[in-house]
Amino acid sequence: MAQSPVLRPGHVVLRVLDLEAAVVHYRDRLGLQEIERDGQGRVYLKGWDEQDWFSVVLREADRPGMDSMAFKVISAAALDSLEKDLNAYGCKTARLAAGELSHCGERVRFTLPTGHAIDLYAQKDYMGNGLGRVNPDPWLEGIKGMQAQRFDHCLLYGADLDATIKVLTEVLKFDLTEKVVDGDFVIAAFLSCSNKAHDIAFVRHAEDNKFHHASFLIGTWEEVLRAADIISMHEISLDLGPTRHGITRGRTIYFFDPSGNRNEVFCGDYTWYPDHQPITWTADQIGRAIFYHDRKLNENFLNVVT
Amino acid sequence: MAQSPVLRPGHVVLRVLDLEAAVVHYRDRLGLQEIERDGQGRVYLKGWDEQDWFSVVLREADRPGMDSMAFKVISAAALDSLEKDLNAYGCKTARLAAGELSHCGERVRFTLPTGHAIDLYAQKDYMGNGLGRVNPDPWLEGIKGMQAQRFDHCLLYGADLDATIKVLTEVLKFDLTEKVVDGDFVIAAFLSCSNKAHDIAFVRHAEDNKFHHASFLIGTWEEVLRAADIISMHEISLDLGPTRHGITRGRTIYFFDPSGNRNEVFCGDYTWYPDHQPITWTADQIGRAIFYHDRKLNENFLNVVT
Amino acid sequence: MAQSPVLRPGHVVLRVLDLEAAVVHYRDRLGLQEIERDGQGRVYLKGWDEQDWFSVVLREADRPGMDSMAFKVISAAALDSLEKDLNAYGCKTARLAAGELSHCGERVRFTLPTGHAIDLYAQKDYMGNGLGRVNPDPWLEGIKGMQAQRFDHCLLYGADLDATIKVLTEVLKFDLTEKVVDGDFVIAAFLSCSNKAHDIAFVRHAEDNKFHHASFLIGTWEEVLRAADIISMHEISLDLGPTRHGITRGRTIYFFDPSGNRNEVFCGDYTWYPDHQPITWTADQIGRAIFYHDRKLNENFLNVVT
Amino acid sequence: MAQSPVLRPGHVVLRVLDLEAAVVHYRDRLGLQEIERDGQGRVYLKGWDEQDWFSVVLREADRPGMDSMAFKVISAAALDSLEKDLNAYGCKTARLAAGELSHCGERVRFTLPTGHAIDLYAQKDYMGNGLGRVNPDPWLEGIKGMQAQRFDHCLLYGADLDATIKVLTEVLKFDLTEKVVDGDFVIAAFLSCSNKAHDIAFVRHAEDNKFHHASFLIGTWEEVLRAADIISMHEISLDLGPTRHGITRGRTIYFFDPSGNRNEVFCGDYTWYPDHQPITWTADQIGRAIFYHDRKLNENFLNVVT
Numbered sequence A, B, C, D: 001m002a003q004s005p006v007l008r009p010g011h012v013v014l015r016v017l018d019l020e021a022a023v024v025h026y027r028d029r030l031g032l033q034e035i036e037r038d039g040q041g042r043v044y045l046k047g048w049d050e051q052d053w054f055s056v057v058l059r060e061a062d063r064p065g066m067d068s069m070a071f072k073v074i075s076a077a078a079l080d081s082l083e084k085d086l087n088a089y090g091c092k093t094a095r096l097a098a099g100e101l102s103h104c105g106e107r108v109r110f111t112l113p114t115g116h117a118i119d120l121y122a123q124k125d126y127m128g129n130g131l132g133r134v135n136p137d138p139w140l141e142g143i144k145g146m147q148a149q150r151f152d153h154c155l156l157y158g159a160d161l162d163a164t165i166k167v168l169t170e171v172l173k174f175d176l177t178e179k180v181v182d183g184d185f186v187i188a189a190f191l192s193c194s195n196k197a198h199d200i201a202f203v204r205h206a207e208d209n210k211f212h213h214a215s216f217l218i219g220t221w222e223e224v225l226r227a228a229d230i231i232s233m234h235e236i237s238l239d240l241g242p243t244r245h246g247i248t249r250g251r252t253i254y255f256f257d258p259s260g261n262r263n264e265v266f267c268g269d270y271t272w273y274p275d276h277q278p279i280t281w282t283a284d285q286i287g288r289a290i291f292y293h294d295r296k297l298n299e300n301f302l303n304v305v306t
Helices: A019-029 A076-089 A161-170 A221-233 A283-290 A299-303 B019-029 B076-089 B161-170 B221-233 B283-290 B299-303 C019-029 C076-089 C161-170 C221-233 C283-290 C299-303 D019-029 D076-089 D161-170 D221-233 D283-290 D299-303
Strands: A006-016 A033-037 A043-046 A056-060 A065-073 A094-096 A107-111 A117-121 A150-158 A175-182 A185-192 A200-204 A210-217 A238-244 A251-256 A262-267 A279-282 B006-016 B033-037 B043-046 B056-060 B065-073 B094-096 B107-111 B117-121 B150-158 B175-182 B185-192 B200-204 B210-217 B238-244 B251-256 B262-267 B279-282 C006-016 C033-037 C043-046 C056-060 C065-073 C094-096 C107-111 C117-121 C150-158 C175-182 C185-192 C200-204 C210-217 C238-244 C251-256 C262-267 C279-282 D006-016 D033-037 D043-046 D056-060 D065-073 D094-096 D107-111 D117-121 D150-158 D175-182 D185-192 D200-204 D210-217 D238-244 D251-256 D262-267 D279-282
Touching: A006 A019, A006 A150, A006 A210, A019 A033, A019 A043, A019 A056, A065 A076, A065 A150, A065 A210, A076 A107, A076 A117, A076 A161, A161 A175, A161 A185, A161 A200, A175 A283, A185 A283, A221 A238, A221 A251, A221 A262, A221 D221, A221 D238, A238 A299, A238 D221, A238 D238, A279 A283, B006 B019, B006 B150, B006 B210, B019 B033, B019 B043, B019 B056, B065 B076, B065 B150, B065 B210, B076 B107, B076 B117, B076 B161, B161 B175, B161 B185, B161 B200, B175 B283, B185 B283, B221 B238, B221 B251, B221 B262, B221 C221, B221 C238, B238 B299, B238 C221, B238 C238, B279 B283, C006 C019, C006 C150, C006 C210, C019 C033, C019 C043, C019 C056, C065 C076, C065 C150, C065 C210, C076 C107, C076 C117, C076 C161, C161 C175, C161 C185, C161 C200, C175 C283, C185 C283, C221 C238, C221 C251, C221 C262, C238 C299, C279 C283, D006 D019, D006 D150, D006 D210, D019 D033, D019 D043, D019 D056, D065 D076, D065 D150, D065 D210, D076 D107, D076 D117, D076 D161, D161 D175, D161 D185, D161 D200, D175 D283, D185 D283, D221 D238, D221 D251, D221 D262, D238 D299, D279 D283
Parallel strands: A006 A056, A065 A117, A150 A200, A175 A279, A210 A262, B006 B056, B065 B117, B150 B200, B175 B279, B210 B262, C006 C056, C065 C117, C150 C200, C175 C279, C210 C262, D006 D056, D065 D117, D150 D200, D175 D279, D210 D262
Antiparallel strands: A006 A065, A033 A043, A043 A056, A094 A107, A107 A117, A150 A210, A175 A185, A185 A200, A238 A251, A251 A262, B006 B065, B033 B043, B043 B056, B094 B107, B107 B117, B150 B210, B175 B185, B185 B200, B238 B251, B251 B262, C006 C065, C033 C043, C043 C056, C094 C107, C107 C117, C150 C210, C175 C185, C185 C200, C238 C251, C251 C262, D006 D065, D033 D043, D043 D056, D094 D107, D107 D117, D150 D210, D175 D185, D185 D200, D238 D251, D251 D262
């Protein structure tokens, strides 16, 4: 039980096969705001209710997937301290220069035992949510599509879950909030650096560094229905939903971007506190854990990753 | 910008004129669970989704109001450290013995400049939310009335807001999330020790140590309507609502317990992070700040406190 | 107990002081679609989910209020028959030529004992709801503001409620669904020609031919909140809400157009069947009848009419 | 385009394998009220918001399915008239004595070309919805489970859809609201005798007199989620959902009673008027027509009938 110097998932860098198709998807269907494009052609977007400059970066590439996921930490001092702690723990780190991603400060990169590149940073330029900080309205008119409010978390697939959980909890001071186990064998793990039920999650998988989905917060179960309708109106590839997760209690729908990267929009998890006991799901109940209503997994969910 | 060793509002001790009428209200209308009664006749209740032993204590007395509000801190070491910090800051503290409140560990009490007794504690016995921590269902069947999930925050009235904000932010490391100001004069302040938009709030008022309301979390705007219907079905005294707050964006309804203590049930504030800039409301917009739809305050809200 | 040859409220003709301000209100805030303007400068609008050509006509005038309310009947034969029945009952009627309102067939006009002009018609050109009738999506993207689906009913004020109820039930075969009474004295009456809880309603009032509000259907209680937010964002004059009616169970909010005509958006009444017994509200419960949560009337609601 | 003397689906008589298990399901999970049991051991239930004595009858038998579905007509005169019209059309009818079903008046029975027994009746004793007809509250506290408000419609499977549509539209004056076609070949048909999008529906199927589901109305999409959760909490066999229908726009979930009879709870279709054009779904879009989000049929839905 501890409190993490890590504030939140700050951004995810995704590889897409066709940049313009991806922009249409993330901007017009998910409802993110396109903020800018950089000299390398990367596109920066954010959810309307995010304060920092961007939370999604799209990079055109010849295969889909995730380049890296980044977390904002509470201060430059915390960033230095975490770097030292990582090194002391045996994790190599590298510094990525401020400005390498537009409007983002220096990043400390390390690789999780599951093979995923994780960046930590303490500074990103302020953009605001368009409502101002003086007498703000509660929401912004004119947002498109599913009206995603913010990038929320990723689910990643890789082999050595135990070592990944260990570095996240022991060095970065995340809490393990929920896990799926077969006896002592951990099949899936959900971790939080905040009062959210999860800020990052993992499923055990033979191949390392695989990306299952990036998740975006929407407001209500009614907005989950609206998202589902939009998915059908625009012939977006549906994975599963609307439904509820047993894990985190979230109300959710899964679908794919045009490159095959999975997205989730969801609402309504619970408030996590670090003095809470983690929740355990047993392997025989994994269907109910993941899809509470169907009580069985679809093949896609287990096997389709990028 | 800092992170607080304070986890959350842990409980509130309320004075009620008629204990049995109060129990009917908090148990059957709000939907709290009655946990136990102690040797002094005090009644302990909790929201169904709370893990600790209790979050509301009702004490029969000849005038309504709040005896004290308590916060759980992250560890016994943090409790000792906060006590020293409070003393060093010039706040006297007193230790209340473990067990003085049933199933609650030792408490450190101090008095805010606004006159309110605040307790800090690191330990309370575990009760659980009735769902277990292995393969839990997402909610509990059979909860009554408004189905309040947890005690969420209090709004308190008193004179010296500036000094109260100072001790909460400088010693307890709360964030000031929103404030209402007339020039430099702070009329109201909302403070968080977590990712919630508020864990405690204050309005400036001539008389010290006054209680405005205790707030309880419910799930959705539809449950706010349900609460409103229950209020009318049971002839509960309504203050105002259903409506939305400008401050915190919460969807809300206010009403009174049989002793005249104000309650709120609400849902749907935003996620606060300590790197966010506080929101400022100007005095000319105070109506919109408090009741976003009516855009004016009702007299009750300003003047009726216990 | 009978079934009415009247299908539904087909349109309302409203007088507005400033046509362009009114168009902004009804089009961009209520979310009606502007269909056309005629040679007299009248503006025709419809809710997105209405099939016929228009349901609201705005006419610029030097005082606000309602010119007429019109009902579509099931056939030309029914129109002729109703005209005869009205005449036989002692109601004078007049024929208004096809095309007098654009794309609307011949209308039979009569005046209710409460002084309101009511038109009946059997034909209006088909516009469609934009989704088509082959493999339609469930809703239309890009609708503005409150996204009103259709014009639903009017509440009218006038003196002789008893005679108005009599002609509507005996000649037009409406059902009286709910009434507010002081002993035998009818204060308010709600009437249906369909399975809706009301298609038209009346409140007793000294002055005849007064207009209380035109009501528009929206989808859910969440959309009522959305409407309330839009009202505040655009500084629209609020009357009351969000709240629930005791009468009809509707979830509702009232506000004013820029000319002072009252509008309602609401959802969620019950299904009426002609074999149901009418509901009676007693005068001592009129507050609860109208505003179920506040349980009292605001002065505006009783006295502000156009 | 006509108006039907048929008011609504009045009840359905279902065969169940284990009566007590069925009662637990329909009473405690769907939330119907158990009204009485008759001398034959049949159990009568109703939705809380229904006014008449019962709407579901459970009869223990050695195979599941539907004995008959009944419609209430507007008057005894209409019943006689419909009987004559049916006979004139070539449909044989039989009279079932008043009281054969408890508290239900005389019934006129005929068999649809698809093999289903349909009863018409004009009288059933009044039970009320528990709220009274004077100053009623908007809903009843203490209703269990999914809180089904009323029996709404059935979907039936059989061979000769064309002839069934013909008798329902030509004799009983139902409207065909939606249909699924493969060229001129009608695969499925949805019919209304009211302002609802459907009061009965049919899918073409080799075997006659098969029962697909009985549907019950609930209030909102949030209640669909609640129903889905209850289904999982009580290990009820899920067919599909929560989802939306393309046809009727309904928000829905399907599941099975302990005997294998399919149930639906749903909310939110549109208002049908007899001057509306029917909606056509083409066979290539049948997935989207039935399950708007999945856009494909599950095998169960097509093949599992009782």
